[in-house]
Amino acid sequence: MTEQSIDQLIDHEERIAIIGSPSSTSDISLDILGTAVNKKLVGEFGTFHFLQDGQSHYAMGQITEIQLRNTWLEDPTMRSLTRQRGQVNPISGVQDTHLGNMTISAVFCERNGRIEPSILGTVPQTGTEIHLVNDAILDRILSQYRHELFYLGNVYGSTPKLPMWFKHFGSGIGGAGEAYHIGIFGKTGSGKSVLAKMALLAYARSPDIGIFVIDPQGEFAKDARGDATPGTFNLNLRDILSQMEKPIIVTGIRDLILDTWDLFREVLYKSRFFQQLTIPPGENRNNAINEIMERRQTIHLTLETLHERDSLNRILNFLQRPEVLLAIYPSQQPRQRTHDKIDEYLHDPQRLDELYTNYWLPICQLFRERPNAERVMSLVFRTFNTPNNVKPIVIVDLSAQQTEEENVLRDETIQFIILKRLIDAIKRSGVDAYQHNQTLNGLVILDEAHRFAPAGTQDDKYLEKVRSTLINASFETRKYGLGWMFISQTLSSIDKKIVSQLRIYLFGFGLGLGSEFVALSELVGKDTESLKLYQSFCDPHSSFDAESRKYSFMTSGPISPLSFQGTPLFFTVFNRPEEFLSVNHLVEESPDQTSQPSTETMTPDQ
Numbered sequence: 001m002t003e004q005s006i007d008q009l010i011d012h013e014e015r016i017a018i019i020g021s022p023s024s025t026s027d028i029s030l031d032i033l034g035t036a037v038n039k040k041l042v043g044e045f046g047t048f049h050f051l052q053d054g055q056s057h058y059a060m061g062q063i064t065e066i067q068l069r070n071t072w073l074e075d076p077t078m079r080s081l082t083r084q085r086g087q088v089n090p091i092s093g094v095q096d097t098h099l100g101n102m103t104i105s106a107v108f109c110e111r112n113g114r115i116e117p118s119i120l121g122t123v124p125q126t127g128t129e130i131h132l133v134n135d136a137i138l139d140r141i142l143s144q145y146r147h148e149l150f151y152l153g154n155v156y157g158s159t160p161k162l163p164m165w166f167k168h169f170g171s172g173i174g175g176a177g178e179a180y181h182i183g184i185f186g187k188t189g190s191g192k193s194v195l196a197k198m199a200l201l202a203y204a205r206s207p208d209i210g211i212f213v214i215d216p217q218g219e220f221a222k223d224a225r226g227d228a229t230p231g232t233f234n235l236n237l238r239d240i241l242s243q244m245e246k247p248i249i250v251t252g253i254r255d256l257i258l259d260t261w262d263l264f265r266e267v268l269y270k271s272r273f274f275q276q277l278t279i280p281p282g283e284n285r286n287n288a289i290n291e292i293m294e295r296r297q298t299i300h301l302t303l304e305t306l307h308e309r310d311s312l313n314r315i316l317n318f319l320q321r322p323e324v325l326l327a328i329y330p331s332q333q334p335r336q337r338t339h340d341k342i343d344e345y346l347h348d349p350q351r352l353d354e355l356y357t358n359y360w361l362p363i364c365q366l367f368r369e370r371p372n373a374e375r376v377m378s379l380v381f382r383t384f385n386t387p388n389n390v391k392p393i394v395i396v397d398l399s400a401q402q403t404e405e406e407n408v409l410r411d412e413t414i415q416f417i418i419l420k421r422l423i424d425a426i427k428r429s430g431v432d433a434y435q436h437n438q439t440l441n442g443l444v445i446l447d448e449a450h451r452f453a454p455a456g457t458q459d460d461k462y463l464e465k466v467r468s469t470l471i472n473a474s475f476e477t478r479k480y481g482l483g484w485m486f487i488s489q490t491l492s493s494i495d496k497k498i499v500s501q502l503r504i505y506l507f508g509f510g511l512g513l514g515s516e517f518v519a520l521s522e523l524v525g526k527d528t529e530s531l532k533l534y535q536s537f538c539d540p541h542s543s544f545d546a547e548s549r550k551y552s553f554m555t556s557g558p559i560s561p562l563s564f565q566g567t568p569l570f571f572t573v574f575n576r577p578e579e580f581l582s583v584n585h586l587v588e589e590s591p592d593q594t595s596q597p598s599t600e601t602m603t604p605d606q
Helices: 006-012 076-085 135-141 143-148 192-204 219-224 237-244 261-270 283-294 309-319 322-328 332-346 349-365 376-384 412-435 461-480 496-500 514-524 528-535 577-583
Strands: 015-019 027-032 045-052 055-069 097-111 114-117 129-132 150-155 161-164 181-185 210-215 248-252 393-397 442-446 482-488 502-507 552-556 569-573 599-601
Touching (some): 006 045, 006 055, 015 045, 027 055, 055 528, 114 143, 135 143, 135 161, 150 192, 150 577, 181 192, 192 210, 192 219, 192 237, 192 442, 192 569, 210 219, 210 376, 210 412, 219 248, 219 393, 237 248, 261 412, 283 309, 283 322, 309 322, 309 332, 309 349, 322 332, 332 349, 376 393, 376 412, 412 442, 412 461, 461 482, 461 496, 496 502, 528 552, 528 569
Parallel strands (some): 181 482, 181 502, 210 393, 210 442, 248 599
Antiparallel strands (some): 015 027, 015 129, 027 097, 055 097, 097 114, 150 161, 502 552
C-alpha cells in the first residue's frame, strides 16, 4: 500500500478555520468555519500548508483562544434593544463570527523528499485552510525521527499524542551533544512526581546515560522497590526497568559510607552526643570538635575505627584533660560540670554502654566499612564513570524512615550534610572526567528542590551550604555533560539563579495566582495567550473520581520537535500507566505480571 503524502493526510482531516486578518508570523488570526463553531477548539493543534521560497511548508500550532464577535450588537442602540428584547432577529446568532488565535510552534519544510525544520518567514494569504492535526499527520511528518520520540500524554484538550524527545547528553544516535537542566513545577497533587518518573523512564531507554536520583521523601525509592501505593498512577519502576534491562540501585542513609573528616565534624556537631556530656551547641561545642580534629592523630582516631568502643573511651579521656577543658570553656564552673559528667560515664559501665549504643555508634556507623554499604565517591563513580556498557540508575533515599537511630539522625540537617556530600562527589566526578577530555553523560534528579535551594540567603548555615553548592552546580556541570532535573512545588521560592539556568520547563497546575504567577509570567514573557490557557487548567482533584482526573502541563523549551519556535506547548498526561507503557513500547507484557527484577537494593531490610 502506497504511503499517503502529507497533503493527502491533511486534506482528509477536518477543516476548522481559515486564516484571517490581522495575522503575523507568530500569531495567526483564525476565522472559524460555521461547521466548527460548536466544537471545542481551545488547545487543539492545527496545521496549514503554504509555499515559501518555492518549497512546500507545513506550520503547526495550538489554538489558544476563541472570541465571539457580532459588530451589529456592539452598537449602543442595538445593545439597548437587546437589553429590552433579549434577542434581535435576524441579528442575534445569525451575524455572529467566531475568531480564534493560533500560536505557531513549529514549521516544517519538505525538500527533496525529506522533512526539515524551518521558520514562518511570511504570512500565508487570507483564506488559507486550517485543518486539525491527528496522529497520522504527526507520524508522517516526524517519520525520520520516529525512534527518538517519546510520549507523556495527549495534546491539551485533544486526542493526538504530543511527540517529545528526551535525548541523552552524549553524542551519536539519540544524543543532544550537550547537557541541559530541566525544571518540573506544580502544586502538591499536580502530577509532577509522576511526570518526573515518566521522564526518568524516557531517559532510561538510553544505556549511555547514568541517572542519579536524590530522593528526600523516598517516593522514587518506593516505586523502585515495587511497592507503590495502590490506587495511584502505579509505575512499578523495578519491573519496568528490569524489562528495559537498565540496572537500578536503591540505597539509603545507612548504606552510604561517609568518607571525610569534614562530614564527621558536621554530623558530630548536630548529633546529641555532646548534649549528653553537657557541652552546649555554639562556640563551646565547636571548640570541643576542633580539639578532637586537631589531635585525632595523637589519640589514634581513624574514620574506619571510630565505631570501636575503644575510640569512645579515648575521646572521653581526651575531653577530660584540663588543657582540653580549658580550650572548650573559659570559666571554671562549666569545665567542672563536663569533667564530672564524663567521670560518671567512665566509672559506670552500664551508662557508658548506653552512651556508646545510643549516641556514639549511630554516628560512627555512617563512616564504617560494613556489608552492603558503599562509599559515596564509589557510588557516584559507578553511576557515571562505570566501564560497563549500560550505566545504572541510582536512587538515594534520604527519607527519615530509612535511619536506624531516629534520635540521632532524624534532624533535617543530616539530610543537608549528606546531600552536600553527594553533590560535591558528583561535581568531583565531572571535573575528573573533564580533565581527561571526557563527559559524564549523566542526569541528576532532585526532588523537593525548593527545600534545598530556596531563594535568598539562609540563616541555617547547613542549608546555605547546600543552596550555594546547588547554584554552583547548575552553572558549572553542563560542561561536564551533567544535567539536573529540579522538581519543586513552587516556582517563586526556588533560587532564581537556578531557574535561570533551566533549559526545559514543565509547569503543572497551581502556579496561576500571586507570586507564583508573577514568577511564571517572567519566564513566559509577553505571551499572554499562553498564560490565559495555562490559567484554564483545572485542579486534578476537582474531578468526580480518580479515573477522570486530568493532569495538564505547560512546557517551554526544546522538549518536543513541535516546539522549536520557542512557544509553549500544552498537554495532558496519560492517566493510565498501561497506556503510557504501551504507547512508548516500554514493556512487552502487562506491568501487573510478575517479572524477574534486576533491582539491586542496598538497604539491609529489603
